[in-house]
Amino acid sequence: xxxxxxxxARHHTPSPTPTWARRTATHPRATHAGRRRIRSWMLAPLxxxxxxxxxxxxxxxxxxxxxxxxxxxxxxxxxxxxxxxNCGFEVTIDEPPQRVVTIKSTSTELMLALGLADRMIGTxxxxxxxxxxxxxxxxxxxxxxxxxxxxxxxxxxEPDFVFGGWESNFTVDTAGERDALAEFDVATxxxxxxxxxxxxxPDPMTFELLFDHIRELAGIFDVADRAEELIAEQQxxxxxxxxxxxxxxALWYSSGEDAPYVGGDIGAPSMMMRELGFENIFADIDDTxxxxxxxxxxxxxxxxxxxxDAAWNxxxxxxxxxxxxxxxxxxxxVEEQRYLTLPFPAAEAGVRNAQxxxxxxxxxxxxxxxxxxxxxxxxx
Numbered sequence: 529x530x531x532x533x534x535x536x537a538r539h540h541t542p543s544p545t546p547t548w549a550r551r552t553a554t555h556p557r558a559t560h561a562g563r564r565r566i567r568s569w570m571l572a573p574l575x576x577x578x579x580x581x582x583x584x585x586x587x588x589x590x591x592x593x594x595x596x597x598x599x600x601x602x603x604x605x606x607x608x609x610x611x612x613x614n615c616g617f618e619v620t621i622d623e624p625p626q627r628v629v630t631i632k633s634t635s636t637e638l639m640l641a642l643g644l645a646d647r648m649i650g651t652x653x654x655x656x657x658x659x660x661x662x663x664x665x666x667x668x669x670x671x672x673x674x675x676x677x678x679x680x681x682x683x684x685x686e687p688d689f690v691f692g693g694w695e696s697n698f699t700v701d702t703a704g705e706r707d708a709l710a711e712f713d714v715a716t717x718x719x720x721x722x723x724x725x726x727x728x729x730p731d732p733m734t735f736e737l738l739f740d741h742i743r744e745l746a747g748i749f750d751v752a753d754r755a756e757e758l759i760a761e762q763q764x765x766x767x768x769x770x771x772x773x774x775x776x777x778a779l780w781y782s783s784g785e786d787a788p789y790v791g792g793d794i795g796a797p798s799m800m801m802r803e804l805g806f807e808n809i810f811a812d813i814d815d816t817x818x819x820x821x822x823x824x825x826x827x828x829x830x831x832x833x834x835x836x837d838a839a840w841n842x843x844x845x846x847x848x849x850x851x852x853x854x855x856x857x858x859x860x861x862v863e864e865q866r867y868l869t870l871p872f873p874a875a876e877a878g879v880r881n882a883q884x885x886x887x888x889x890x891x892x893x894x895x896x897x898x899x900x901x902x903x904x905x906x907x908x
Contacts, residue, residue: 609621609622610747610748612717612744612748614716614717614718614720615695615718615720615722615723615724615725615728616723616725616727616728617706617716617718619715619716619717620715621715621748624647624748624749624750625647625688625689625715625748625749626647626688627647627649627685627686627687627688627689628644628647628648628649628687628688628689628690628691629648629649629650629651629652629672629677629682629685629687629689629690629691630648630650630651630652630690630691630692631651631652631653631676631677631690631691631692631693631694631697631703632653632654632655632692632693632694632697632719632876633654633655633656633658633693633872633873633876633878634655634693634719634873634876634877634878634879634880635691635692635693635719636648636651636654636658636666636669637658637659637662637873637878637879637880638691638719638742638745638878638879639691639745640658640659640662640665640666641662641758641879642742642745642746642749642751642754642755642758643665643751643754644749644751645662645665645666645668645669647749648669649669649670649685649686649687650669650670650671650672650677650685650687651666651669651670651671651672652671652672652673652674652675652676652677653673653674653675653676653693653697654671654674655838655872655873655876656838656839656871656872656873659880672685676697676702676703677702677703678702678703679700679702679703679704679708679709682703682704682709682714683704683709683712683714687714688713688714688715689714689715689716689717689748690703690709690714690715690716690717691716691717691719691745692716692717692718692719693718693719693722693876694718694719694722695718695722695723695724697718698716698718717745717748719741719877719878720737720740720741720744721733721737721738721741721795721796721876721877721878722876722877729794730794730795731794731814732793732794732795732798732799733794733795733796733798733799733816733877734799735762735766735799735803735881735882738762738799738877738878738881739759739762739763741877742755742758742759742879743755743756743759758879761882762879762881762882763882765882765883765885765886766803766882766885768886769803769804769885769886769889771803771804771805772804772805772889772892772893773801773804773805773806773832773889773892774805775805776805776806776807776831776832776897777806777807777808777809777828777829777830777831777832778801778804778806778807778808778809778830778831778832778833778834779809779810779825779828779830779832779833779834779861780797780798780801780808780810780834780836781833781834781835781836781846782797782817782836782875783836783838783841784819785849787819787820787821787822788819788820788822788825789817789818789819790810790813790817790818790819790820790825791808791810791816791817791834792808792810792811792813792814792815792816792817792818793808793810793811793812793813793814793815794814794815794816795815795816795817795877796816796875796876796877796878796881797816797817797834797875798811799877799881800881800884800885800888801834803885804885804888804889804892806832809825809828809829809830810824810828822853822855822856823855825856825859826855826856826859829859829860829861830859830861831860831861831866831897832861832866832867832868832892832895833850833861833862833866833867833868834867834868834869834870834888835847835867835868835869835870836869836870836871836872836875837869837870837871837872838871838872839872843867843869847865847867850862860898864896866895866897868888868891868892869891870884870887870888
């Protein structure tokens with residue numbers, strides 16, 4: 529069974545090396561003694577993978593003459609099976625997966641961003657169109673289902689690895705429970721940002737944890753160099769934004785009409801709001817998202833409203849709702865249309881977040897604020 533002690537990533541401090549431990553795994557797919565185990569979010573940068581690859585077993589010593597780049601080339605292939613603690617579930621990787629199904633846009637786009645389209649045999653439950661830069665690579669990947677595929681439909685595709693964006697993708701009523709899929713030699717992996725158990729849930733979500741996630745997935749597929757390139761690109765985008773929303777309050781409005789579904793304090797919405805310098809009006813909610821009452825929104829009177837644009841609940845629909853409700857229509861942010869928008873796939877932790885911060889900052893620079901609303905300088 530998976531060990532449920534609180535991982536270090538709950539209060540994340542980057543470490544030069546991952547925390548490795550030898551033990552006999554008890555999961556049905558982890559029956560060999562001595563398999564290495566890495567806690568989710570803790571796969572270290574390429575330098576740490578080099579160190580791991582040099583460490584064979586307790587009774588061997590690294591060959592000092594072996595080039596470091598050779599040792600780092602294939603951590604799974606060189607060191608044997610790898611077992612990860614993923615949201616409290618043990619996942620054993622015997623070799624880099626070759627037949628991957630992704631569920632949710634965040635999972636699909638991360639695979640594509642790492643150049644792994646050739647490993648993908650199907651996608652499902654897309655939240656929107658794939659980013660333009662990945663569209664050509666995604667063309668040849670079949671769409672198995674518009675929703676989460678059922679257990680039998682998923683097995684019919686014969687995957688060896690299923691990458692889900694949410695834990696709820698793996699239930700009796702969806703793709704099947706993770707234990708059940710493991711019995712068919714199908715490894716499952718959930719985006720660590722989506723773990724719901726308090727021992728594994730990011731608290732709070734940060735870009736550093738997102739980068740750890742990218743490194744962890746890249747380690748599974750032996751493409752650590754691609755992860756570092758992707759992270760460098762993401763970091764460069766972050767470096768171009770210097771908290772232009774400092775002094776302003778913001779509401780992250782995801783969905784809902786009678787009870788708006790808003791961004792809380794610990795998920796991807798708050799991660800991006802912090803990057804922009806906004807004060808989240810619902811920072812007192814210790815969750816990723818939550819339903820609130822309109823009276824709370826009115827009382828907290830945000831300077832800016834961030835709208836998630838989804839096909840099933842567009843930003844335009846939200847604007848019309850805010851303007852047609854007499855109670856919210858008088859909010860200055862509504863009267864003066866101080867809206868920022870982003871597509872739904874960018875609202876969850878993934879490869880779109882850094883660019884979303886840049887886009888939101890650009891939109892913010894186009895808004896006008898009276899002297900009474902935080903700061904009049906929104907350009908940073």
